[in-house]
Amino acid sequence: MKQPETRLIHTRKERLGRVTVNPPVERASTVLFSTEEALYGPKPTYGRMGLTVHRELEAAMCELEGATYARLAANGLQACTLAIASTVRAGDHLLFPDSAYGPTARFCERRLPAMGVKTSRYDPRIGAGIADLFQDNTKAIFLESPGSLTFEVCDTPTIVEAAKARGIRTIMDNTWGAGLHHQPLALGVDLSVQALTKYVSGHSDAFGGAVMTGTPGMAGRLEAVSEDWGICLSPDDAFLCLRGLRTLKTRLKAHEAAGLAVSEWLAARDEVASVLNPALPTHPDHALWQRDFSGSNGLFGVILNPVPAGGMERFFEALHLFSMGFSWGGFESLIIPCDQQLTRMKGNWTDTRAGPLLRLHIGLEAVDDLVADLASGFAAMTGK
Numbered sequence: 001m002k003q004p005e006t007r008l009i010h011t012r013k014e015r016l017g018r019v020t021v022n023p024p025v026e027r028a029s030t031v032l033f034s035t036e037e038a039l040y041g042p043k044p045t046y047g048r049m050g051l052t053v054h055r056e057l058e059a060a061m062c063e064l065e066g067a068t069y070a071r072l073a074a075n076g077l078q079a080c081t082l083a084i085a086s087t088v089r090a091g092d093h094l095l096f097p098d099s100a101y102g103p104t105a106r107f108c109e110r111r112l113p114a115m116g117v118k119t120s121r122y123d124p125r126i127g128a129g130i131a132d133l134f135q136d137n138t139k140a141i142f143l144e145s146p147g148s149l150t151f152e153v154c155d156t157p158t159i160v161e162a163a164k165a166r167g168i169r170t171i172m173d174n175t176w177g178a179g180l181h182h183q184p185l186a187l188g189v190d191l192s193v194q195a196l197t198k199y200v201s202g203h204s205d206a207f208g209g210a211v212m213t214g215t216p217g218m219a220g221r222l223e224a225v226s227e228d229w230g231i232c233l234s235p236d237d238a239f240l241c242l243r244g245l246r247t248l249k250t251r252l253k254a255h256e257a258a259g260l261a262v263s264e265w266l267a268a269r270d271e272v273a274s275v276l277n278p279a280l281p282t283h284p285d286h287a288l289w290q291r292d293f294s295g296s297n298g299l300f301g302v303i304l305n306p307v308p309a310g311g312m313e314r315f316f317e318a319l320h321l322f323s324m325g326f327s328w329g330g331f332e333s334l335i336i337p338c339d340q341q342l343t344r345m346k347g348n349w350t351d352t353r354a355g356p357l358l359r360l361h362i363g364l365e366a367v368d369d370l371v372a373d374l375a376s377g378f379a380a381m382t383g384k
């Protein structure tokens with residue numbers, strides 16, 4: 001798929017009228033209004049509705065994702081829940097993938113039932129079979145591609161086609177594709193969601209979420225849910241997300257190149273059973289990824305072969321460049337064991353894998369140094 005042309009840098013003419021190239025960060029709850037505004041409108045605003053930096057970030061996200069409307073949220077999880085709550089109400093049914101980000105799955109299975117919405121999981125590789133899971137009251141399908149921790153790629157156009165035939169809304173968590181490497185709205189998805197916390201902000205120092213749409217009627221629903229739940233993004237985090245967007249393309253290319261190099265190195269190691277990176281030709285969903293994505297990044301999974309007793313402790317303790325911690329998309333390399341976080345449908349492939357599952361995020365360090373770090377981890381693990 002062709003990479004979108006983004007115009008995140010404003011023209012000189014657009015900047016005229018202010019003296020800085022970037023928007024001001026207005027830290028404000030109160031926004032003053034005149035007597036005329038107070039008595040006769042237009043409706044006075046308030047800091048929770050966002051100010052200059054928010055409007056610029058929304059405009060940039062629309063351009064990035066090919067949307068006509070964007071709504072910001074405090075973090076990626078809140079953007080997911082905002083998108084979902086804008087498509088279902090009490091009495092409805094929602095489908096979400098077995099590989100959804102854990103807290104999104106928890107929202108679907110704990111919060112939505114408490115709000116009168118029924119949910120069920122589907123196998124992310126279900127494709128056209130999704131239609132068999134439709135119920136009379138199915139109103140929305142949540143997608144995440146590739147899936148969290150296990151990196152399955154959905155056949156999005158096929159799922160979208162089945163959904164459209166029944167008037168069902170589709171939502172995609174597009175954080176991995178970051179808008180640059182995957183454009184769900186162009187594939188017919190109604191709502192694209194991003195955790196701006198990851199590649200958009202890019203430095204592990206801010207939170208942010210955004211929901212983008214081009215579907216008529218969805219902007220009003222997103223606005224209403226945001227207003228009712230008081231959803232907003234702090235001006236400082238909005239500024240950091242907008243700043244990150246300026247270098248997204250350059251950083252993502254570097255993460256992609258390093259991610260591929262480390263993936264290929266890992267795939268050739270005896271300690272590794274498989275590398276879960278859809279950009280590798282050996283990945284079962286590589287063809288779907290090639291069709292629907294224009295690039296990859298530094299986030300992927302690794303299934304190890306069986307590890308000797310105490311081997312995982314020795315492996316993690318031997319690493320110096322890879323730190324352990326949640327999140328991804330920043331400048332730094334991270335590694336986490338995933339078995340503790342995996343919640344999957346009974347009988348799913350995860351029951352039959354060779355050894356432990358790890359998730360790696362390849363940062364902007366030198367590939368040779370990262371590979372040497374992992375090699376010393378494997379040496380400590382196996383005692384060789």
Ligand SMILES: Cc1ncc(COP(=O)(O)O)c(C=O)c1O
Nearest residue numbers: 075076077101175195197208327
């Ligand atoms: C795929 C995906 N979606 C959403 C989120 C949530 O983002 P945040 O941490 O900003 O709430 C994450 C966080 O790791 C994620 O990996």
